Ligand SMILES: [Zn+2]
C-alpha cells in the first residue's frame with residue numbers, strides 16, 4: 001500500500017514537473033513573440049527606380065511607404081522612388097512602392113488574400129505577377 005502511494009505521489013510530482021515545464025515553455029514563447037523588441041532594422045541598401053525619369057540608384061531605405069522617408073526621393077528629379085522590380089516573364093523593369101496590401105474582405109479565402117497581395121506587384125507591361133525586387137549589384 002505504502003509503495004503504491006509512493007508511486008502515485010511520484011506520478012503527481014512528475015505531472016507537476018511536466019506541467020510547470022510546459023507553462024514555462026509557453027510563457028517564453030509568449031514573451032518572445034510579444035515582448036521581445038525585435039532588433040530594429042535601420043534600413044537596407046536597395047535598388048530604387050524613379051517612376052518619372054527612370055533614374056535607377058541604390059539607396060538605404062528604412063520604409064519606402066513612409067511619406068516622411070526623405071531617402072526615397074530621386075536625386076535627378078526629386079520624385080518619390082520605388083523599388084526596382086523586374087518581371088520574370090517579359091523582363092520589364094518597373095518602379096514599385098510597396099504599400100500595405102489592401103484589407104481583405106472578411107471571410108476571404110487564403111488564396112484570395114494571396115492573390116490580393118500579388119495584385120500589388122503586378123507587371124505593368126504584361127500583367128504577370130512573377131515579379132521580384134532587383135537585388136543590389
Ligand atoms: Zn527622377
Ligand SMILES: [Zn+2]
Nearest residue numbers: 087090123126
Ligand atoms: Zn511582364
